Amino acid sequence: MNLFLISQTENNDYDTYDSAVVCAPDEDTARHMDPSAKDGEKMVFASGRNFFWCSSHNRVNVKRLGDAVPGLPIGVVCASFNAG
Numbered sequence: 001m002n003l004f005l006i007s008q009t010e011n012n013d014y015d016t017y018d019s020a021v022v023c024a025p026d027e028d029t030a031r032h033m034d035p036s037a038k039d040g041e042k043m044v045f046a047s048g049r050n051f052f053w054c055s056s057h058n059r060v061n062v063k064r065l066g067d068a069v070p071g072l073p074i075g076v077v078c079a080s081f082n083a084g
Helices: 027-031
Strands: 002-007 016-023 061-068 075-082
Touching: 002 027, 016 027, 027 061
Parallel strands: none
Antiparallel strands: 002 016, 002 061, 016 075
16 A cells, blocks of 8 residues: 545635545555545545535646555545635
């Protein structure tokens, strides 16, 4: 498993996520994760827009940070939420 920093710059208003650290087996899995989801759920785009995150997984920036601690489950480790 790997740790990835996922981020987006499309939706930067109040009550949105700008980034998160996620545990995932690969970059594609990380790119499809939603910081507001639980237990490694993948991003779901209702009507093409996720108001807490961004409009498409293609707009998610992904950077590998390193190896995860053995046994860490797939999912969000820590997320940055801009409350308003």
